Amino acid sequence: MTHAIAAPADRADRADQTGPAGLEARLGDPLDPANPLGHAAVVAADERGEILAAGEEMLDACGLNAEFVPRSLGGRFERADRLAETVRAVFRRDVTLGLGYGITNFVAAAPVWASGDAGQRAWLARLLLGNRRAAAAYTELRHGNDFTRNELTALPAAPGFVVDGRKELVNNAERADAVVLFARTGDGPGSRSHSHLLVDMTALPAGRRRYLPRFPTAGVRGCLLGGIEFAGCPVPGDALLGERGGAMETVLKAFQVTRAVLPGVVVGALDTQLRTALSFAGRRVLYGGTVADLPNARSALAGAFLDLLVCDALSTVGARALHLCPAETSVLTAAVKYLVPKILREASYDLSVLVGARSYLREGPYAIFEKMMRDLPLVTFAHANAAVCQATIIPQLPRLAARGWPRAEPPPDALFDLGAGLPPLDFGRLAINARGADGLSAMLAVAADDADPRVAASAARLAAELARLRRRCRDLPARDRTVLASRAAFDLCERYIVLLAAAACIGVRRNGTGFRAEPDWLVGALARLEARLGRRERVPADIEARLTAELSARFDDHLTFDLYARRLAG
Amino acid sequence: MSHPPYAPYALTERLERRFGDPGDAARAFSLARCAELDRRAEFPAAICRELDEAGVAAYYVPARFGGAVRTFEDTLQVVRLMARRDLTVAIGHGKTFLGGVSAWVGAGPDQARRVAAEVLGGGVVSWALTERAHGSDLLAGEVTAVPADGGYRVTGEKWLINNATRSDVVCLLARTDPAGGPRGFSLLLMDKRRLGPDGYRCLPKVRTHGVRGADISGIGFDGAAAGAGDLLGAPGGGVETVLKGLQLTRTLVAALSLGAADRALRLCTGFALGHALYGRRLVDLPHAARTLTTAYTDLLIAEVLSLVATRAIHALPGELSVLSAVVKYHVPTSVDALIANLGQTMGARAFLATDDVHGLFQKVERDHRIVGIFDGNTLVNLNAVINHFPVLARMFAEGRADETAVAAAADVAQPPPEFDPDRLGLLSRTGCSLLQGLPAVVAALPAGTPPAVADAARRLCAAAADVHARMAAHRPTARAVPAAAFDLAREYVLCVTGAACVRFWLHNRERAGGAERTAGLWDGALWLEACLTRVLGALRPGPPGEDGGDGGDGGAVYDRLLPELLAQYRGGFLFSPLPCRLPEERP
DSSP states (O other), X not given: OOSOBOOGGGGTTXXXXXXXXXXXXXXXXXXXXXXXXXXXXXXXXHHHTOOOHHHHHHHHHTTGGGGGSBGGGTSOBOOHHHHHHHHHHHHHHOHHHIIIIIIHHHHHHHHHHHHOOHHHHHHHHHHHHTTOOEEEEOOOTTTTTOGGGOOOEEEEETTEEEEEEEEEEEETGGGOSEEEEEEEOSSSSSTTSEEEEEEEGGGSOGGGEEEEOOOOBSSSTTXXXXXXXXXEEEEEGGGEESSTTOHHHHHHHHHHHXXXXXXXXXHHHHHHHHHHHHHHHHHOEETTEEGGXXXXXXXXXXXXXHHHHHHHHHHHHHHHHHHHOTTTHHHHHHHHHHHHHHHHHHHHHHHHXXXXXXXXXXXXXXXHHHHXXXXXXXXXXXSSOHHHHHHHHGGGHHHIXXXXXXXXXXXXXXXXOTTSOBOOOOGGGOOSSOTTOOOTTHHHHHHTTOSSHHHHHHHHHHHHHHHHXXXXXXXXXXXXXXXXXXXXXXXXXXXXXXXXXXXXXXXXXXXXXXGGGSHHHHHHHHHHHHHHTTOOOOOOHHHHHHHHHHHHHHHHHTBOSSXXXXXXXX | OOOXXXXXXXXXXXXXXXXXXXXXXXXXXXXXXXXXXXXXXXXXXXXXXXXXXXXXXXXXXBGGGTSSBSSHHHHHHHHHHHHHHOHHHHHHHHHHHHHHHHHHXXXXXXXXXXXXXXXXXXXXXXXXXXXXXXXXXXXXXXXXXXXXXXXXXXXXXXXXXXXXXXXXXXXXXXXXXTTOSXXXXXXXXXXXXXXXXXXXXXXXXXXXXXXXTSOEEEEEEEEEEEOGGGEESSTTOHHHHHHHHHHHHHXXXXXXXXXXXXXXXXXXXXXXXXXXXXXXXXXXXXHHXXXXXXXXXXXXXXXXXXXXXXXXXXXXXXXXXXXXXHHHHHHHHHHHHHHHHHHHHHGGGGXXXXXXXXXXXXXXXXXXXXXXXXSSOHHHHHHHHXXXXXXXXXHHHHTOOOHHHHHHHHOTTSOOOOOOGGGOOSSOSSOOHHHHTHHHHHHTOOTTOOHHHHHHHHHHHHHHHHHHHHHHTOOOOSSOOOHHHHHHHHHHHHHHHHHHHHHHHHHHHHHHTTOGGGHHHHGGGHHHHHHHHHHHHHHSOOOTTSSSTTTTTTSHHHHHHHXXXXXHHHHTBOSSSSOOBOSOOOO
16 A cells, blocks of 8 residues: 555645546536536537537547546546546536546446556557547347346457457447457356457458447437447457456456446436526425425435435445455445435435426426436446346345454545545456455444434444344345345345445544534434435434535535535536 | 126227227337327327227216216226327327316306317317416416406416417416405416417427427417406306316326336336346346336225225215325326336336337336326325325324215225215315224224235224324424425325225225136235235335335235236236226237
8 A cells, every 4th residue: 555646635626627626617607508518508419319519529628538547557547436526527517428428438448457468458548548439348138237148259260259249238339449348258158258359440340340220218318329230250369358258257346446436426417406406496486485495395405415425425435445445345336336326316306306397398497407317317227237236245145244244344544534545446456256344334333332422323223233134144045145036135235235325424424524524414314324224214403404504505605515515617 | 798897997998999909000009109209299199189089088078068977987097098008198188188177176067068068079178277487386376367348358378288289278277366365366268269369379389308299388368358258167266176176187197107107017027028137037036026016016006096086086075185185196106116116127228219119118207207297296295185184183083984985985896976076175174084994994804804914904004093193293384394294294195095905905805806807816815915015115114024114024925916917917908906908918
């Protein structure tokens, strides 16, 4: 841990125009109808089914791709949490742009950083730094998330491989110069039958590959989701990425990184929905007062704020754990990818009830709300759906119960201290099974002694829940550790994930400064999470009042609603 | 030909046969054609003409005014049938029921017959209540009707009005007393043909999240003339008539959700049977199967509640102020969740908007979101329940219930009593008999009631007692209703849904249980056990396999529903505890 990297807070709002603050400044005032990157332009591009061209130009100009390229290869990627926070600025404005321009490059690149040789890594780095695109070609709709049954084949044939088959729902398929291809290279049914190929699309014989028509979607309508069909297409031997048969293992490591980052960036979409709902509630007059005056509305807004903070805490801790606790992240990142999209979706729905008919309109001052409502669900499906994430965790539950939960040491403070530096992210150290290791959940017992009695009481209940889960999970039936796992096993898994989110919030508050260090948001956040476990208590009224005040102040001062409270443009 | 045990389903079966298999793209009223119209944001005019030819509009008009409605169950089933195929059609055509309802509840017989003749002749009638700046706050409305020349001059704009542009007649709520107030508004029948093109202006169609072909627009008047005879009901009676009419429409709007839920569940079941994951059919994976069976359970609960409440329009009109709010809150909200849950199983196919079968699911999801928004949104309806807390708590404590009327609402074998609009009230004085009678009924369950069901029913009673005790402690406030009251109202609604299921089972088990096609659902009160397990799980969420959540046995009752669900899917039957054949077999 000698190469600790300075925290973003240390150089917050740096002048180089590339951090979150710089991006925000370039994005400009969202409400300015003349802003080519404002809400009106974003909604109009969505109506046309186009990715926002002015947005792509701006991101080219500030070299967003460098965020995805390791510093050692000439980029700016050092820290997963910082990456999430930076790209979140784009997602606050336009999920389509953030996904279609940005994150999809990172998803494609992660297996290359994880398993590529020096030449492959340098090649892809150059390509991305030159504002070109990479595509991740994994999905075959027939098999969904069941990668082991993927059919596209790459068979050895001098001087390399011959590829046959098709990949679908590939973002930017047709405009990517580099494609990371998940291909079957062996006959067996198991996990050693697939390999990654890093394909230079510009060098393929055009007659042997065909681009599929775009897949229209309900949300992110501007994303260029396409596909590629290969027919006896020769690919050079040096395209093999990592070892032959090693793709599943690479995926299990590399996707931990992307599964932690993707939910973290999409928090930006809820930020904009919440801001739009606040704007609506402050202006809309009903029954002689504004909507914002109605206790139920205030409660819904404060609830969404808490949900957003929970999502940020869990995804940020998940991202930092990649650096600090790589032995545990197979579980933790799956937890992030499961719970954060779910909470975001539900919070979005709750806000839509508040916004009412305006949430249903694709025009007018609140149209961006409707667009985000359509875009958000994609994050659930994209890149491992909920069931896949839970299925990553469920077989590990008995061992976690037997080894991790009873006596784990709490994780280092640096996991939660957003201002603390991090050691470099080493893909090779990311374990594909936690082997029972889980320090994060130990934070529940730590907080059971919290100086704030409300935190202590809540944490004690949560620790008791962990003890209850331990009894249930230790004896999890053998069948529940397979693909035939029962709903009861999935429910246990969900409850465990909720406890991890609580533990993340507890840690962030204990190691925070300013607002993050105050108990109010934590008491509220734990109440929201306990509600997910069936507890019926509302967020206490005084807490809700203080959060409402914080929310209003951030709205008025143009600050983000996440853990960072950064200044926004406009 | 078999006679369905539930008479309104004979109507459904006849019309379903007429429109044919929705999966057959060559049919006029097919899923594929509706999806194409949605992509083009085009109004389904040709389909609406076919509905007119089939005589569907007669099911918007009570028989005593010349229509076909002897029970509003027929209206419910007709709208549900359209919604199973396309919500845009159901909303675009069914809107005329909303346009006419004020006449059925608030007009004199001559005027009601005039509106009836309009509807039966194929006229499109729209209902213009909301304004751009005021939404559900009807008393803040600014459209005015000022006495002039023996009639009225109308000025102002109504916005987000379904069929505002396409309609022939607009049933308009206008301020007739400048001071406003509950008696300050009146309803006017604005006949656009008589006004002529210069007498009004239509506002542009609004681009929406779903139902993209629907004519959701607005209408403006600049001193338009209305005759004295265009006044619907008494001057100043507009708000009262609207609120009574809304009790009918909020109950029947459930049909939109039931239709959408049937479609979503049918699409997802088909996918789960055909898609393989980990070398097995999706439907054979317990987690995915459970999503299907709990969605099925949610649909059964929504249907039973809707049927009982629709019959309560006839049997318990004085309590419809409660039941209609319960239905309008619960059914759209639970179906939104049902669709979202199924979407998780659909995976990427819940998101695709392709022009094949995979593109259909996202359309149902988008379309259905409007149901919770219009005609009094979720919060308005929960507020209506909260306003009843004092009377509900009192009546429950006293065990007061109109048993005869509850039986008439729940027993679907008999036609319900004739609808009497004069018995509608703005605030129920007798609470909600359906739930208030539950403890007495559960204390005397018939011999042979399965123990698990009896136990669940008793737990429901205990939960209801607890909820009412907390409702009794609620202090009414005019405006600043605490958020906790909304939570309590949600719990109350769950109790009512459970009570509807218990009563529906009690009154229909012998007859419906004898129908071959649904015998498995009634055997051992299977569907009821599943529904009560689900309701109790929502009332008392807890860890799986313990006291809450899943009935304590891992939710095995849901697994027993799977064969019934698959049989209804494959055999081409409505997802329902009562048999109804559809031209949609998928063997």
